[in-house]
């Protein structure tokens with residue numbers, strides 16, 4: 001069976017090289033080629049033909065090719081549909097901020113968390129992405145952009161903590177000296193609330209930023225829109241978030257989707273404020289992005305501002321997510337669904 005080189009940590013590539021009777025420094029060359037985005041072993045031209053042939057017998061580079069790309073004329077946001085080796089498609093988004101480009105990566109094809117407002121979960125989970133496929137999105141997009149991407153948010157399709165081992169391996173890959181060299185503090189992982197995995201992440205001591213998709217503070221109402229709430233309740237989720245912040249000394253972000261008549265009452269704002277008051281946290285309000293499959297609506301700007309004002313009065317840093325690429329918009333997972341449906345026809 002062939003093994004994916006992109007899913008390997010540096011020391012593993014070094015072992016491969018040594019086992020094939022080559023000098024250690026060849027590992028560095030291979031790793032550099034991988035980071036630059038070569039799509040085949042044949043493109044690693046500084047390796048001898050003979051060595052390349054030997055490598056090809058047992059190793060390959062997983063496919064993450066651009067299948068479709070949309071670019072915003074307003075702010076340069078790019079949405080990519082990336083094709084994997086088995087033909088599955090995933091979404092990757094590039095956002096241009098003042099402090100440089102930032103990429104939003106997917107961790108699964110589909111998702112099995114079942115959040116009612118999310119397009120990624122409509123058809124359930126297809127499969128987990130491998131560590132190579134997660135980093136491959138970054139490598140492909142960086143090559144297309146022609147510029148270094150230093151910030152990563154894991155907020156694309158999928159629940160990252162539902163693919164925990166591959167996620168952790170990806171974190172190690174992306175941090176490697178001879179690879180992309182991304183500092184852990186430049187990585188944010190967003191979870192819908194898999195409490196034991198939040199604790200596990202904390203114990204691993206990899207200092208990434210944590211974001212928790214809260215979206216509702218009333219337990220029974222949260223259960224209605226986010227089935228995971230039936231497994232881990234709000235109390236234990238917030239407790240885990242606060243613990244993470246205390247141990248890592250890093251501000252935890254709470255994402256709160258504003259859905260008209262579902263999550264946007266001022267009572268809910270007050271409850272959210274009292275829950276997080278005094279903790280090392282930040283609230284990011286996300287006016288919901290309506291998806292075709294469901295009838296959720298975005299509240300108007302006045303409502304959003306009123307909700308934010310309540311939270312600011314609790315002295316909690318509260319931002320409203322800026323809408324990027326509104327001309328190529330569509331909620332998470334919507335582009336993939338649209339293209340799959342179009343190509344089926």
Ligand code: SAH
Pocket residue numbers: 113115117118119154155156157158159160190191192193212213255257286287288289290291331332
């Ligand atoms: N599974 C992870 C990460 C992927 S979703 C998580 O739940 O955090 C990234 C963020 O987008 C989450 O906060 C998610 O709840 C939110 N989201 C999903 N669908 C959305 C929509 N239609 N409008 C606005 N935000 C949405």
